[in-house]
Amino acid sequence: MLVILISFAFGFGWILARIGLPPMVGFLVAGFAYNFAGLTPPDGLDLVADLGITLLLFSIGLKLDVRSLLKAEVWASATMQMLATTVFMCGVLFLGQRLFTSELLAMSWSTLLILAFALSFSSTVFAVKVLEDKGDLFALYGKIAIGILIMQDLFAVLFLSASGGKIPSIWALCLLGLPLMRPILFRLLDLAGRGELFVLCGLFIALGVGAELFSLVGLKPDLGALIIGGLLATYPRASELSRALFSFKELMLVGFFLSIGMTGLPTWEMLIAAALLCLILPFKTGIYHAVVSLFGLRARTSLFASLALTNYSEFGLIVAAIAVGQGVLSPEWLMITAMTVSLSFAISAPLSANAEFLYRKMHGWLCRFERDSCHPLEExxxxxxxxxxxxxxxxxxxxxxxxxxxxxxxxxxxxxxxxxxxxxxxxxxxxxxxxxxxxxxxxxxxxxxxxxxxxxxxxxxxxxxxxxxxxxxxxxxxxxxxxxxxxxxxxxxxxxxxxxxxxxxxxxxxxxxxxxxxxxxxxxxxx
CATH class of the missing domain: 3.40.50.720 (NAD(P)-binding Rossmann-like Domain)
Incomplete structure (x- = not known):
């Protein structure tokens, strides 16, 4: 089965790359095709997917400038966008209840609000992958997009802790002393030298010190990987460590994109629901653009950052799974959410790849939203x-x-x-x-x-x-x-x-x- 899955991933990834889409979209299609063929997913695929996400967030942390999160265009934009998008999505779902008689929309106000909140997030995995491929991870718009995504991840941790009834342990307070471990971690990496020991040391720190330590005290493991990576951002060889883990991380992420397509077989009603949710993505992009533009950023920067975030997040799958497990949401919504996330990736990829072309076409109209006062970095x-x-x-x-x-x-x-x-x-x-x-x-x-x-x-x-x-x-x-x-x-x-x-x-x-x-x-x- 593993050989067949790899063949599916390579085949669909190659085909989609040939027509100008990122290979990750091909991996999503490969997961659906593999599932549609009635084949059984290999054991350990979910573990590989989780490992890929953890290493991705660890890599983000290695390149993270914590000071950037304190800037208004990051934390204020993220907060305002979350509120505005949640209200908008809640209104869309409520309107859907009034227009359609489908049992899928038979939910309470509290459930509707949770679903709207989940749809307000954008995918960290997808956005970072696209920015890396374009070489724009350190561009101004890329840093703003990543900052907003990190703020969203922090909101996600708070929500999951509350909704899952899982309160962090009192020992979580001890994590405040993690910065004191920085010299020890630096010394450990120095002792590892280079080569395979250096890679293994990075994996140990990301998975053992970061993810596992946070999991033990009741916090999200991925957040632990991100924070421990951030502590290592000032390490002189941080970029070398990121490059050493790059290929390993990329391979593990293939498992993540494949696993999304294996959550089940959709019905036509589910496909229509997912397609309708994707049709409102331009409104989500508009909210991002309007919020980011408030801080004096030029039209191009605002548009590029918004297009990088024009998708739904895998966080929606986690929320749907929790709601289904608690009996609040019908099981069909887990598959609808998976389809919506996958379709949004397929839509977002060409938009982000052709962002420059879109900007030129919309330049005159977008400039109307620029403020008179320019951001200091846009002089x-x-x-x-x-x-x-x-x-x-x-x-x-x-x-x-x-x-x-x-x-x-x-x-x-x-x-x-x-x-x-x-x-x-x-x-x-x-x-x-x-x-x-x-x-x-x-x-x-x-x-x-x-x-x-x-x-x-x-x-x-x-x-x-x-x-x-x-x-x-x-x-x-x-x-x-x-x-x-x-x-x-x-x-x-x-x-x-x-x-x-x-x-x-x-x-x-x-x-x-x-x-x-x-x-x-x-x-x-x-x-």
Missing amino acids: PIDLSSMRVVIMGLGRIGTGAYDELREVYGNAICGVEHAPDRVDHNREQGRNVILADACDTEFWLKLRTDEQLELVILAMPKHHGNMYAAQQIRNLGIQCQVAAIAQYPEEVEELEAIGVCTAFNLYEQAGSGLARTALEGCRLKETG
């Missing part, structure tokens, strides 16, 4: 006095900056969309601004002059460098453009749109190593 960009601009201040970008600073002095500037990298580079004495070169508005508000001689595109994602190169060409900026690439076909694509120098990292690294080795040999001979 216009003035690079008119710069001769060199480097977009992307990772290891390659910072290396290029330091090399060129010897020639251009202070007339060089870096552009980076991750606030922590901006702070780090500024501490190192580099002139870096916080901006997103994949943002259309960045190019519309960019001010340059004829002094600009060189632009280096050192962003990690090829599509980001391609987009920036296209904007330079479209705006008629007269300068030399150089970019990094990882594969020969990427070099060809960059050269086709006018990039003067496309640097193949793998090929050039090998030749650079050879030149350095030869220079070392010559020095040894002359010495």
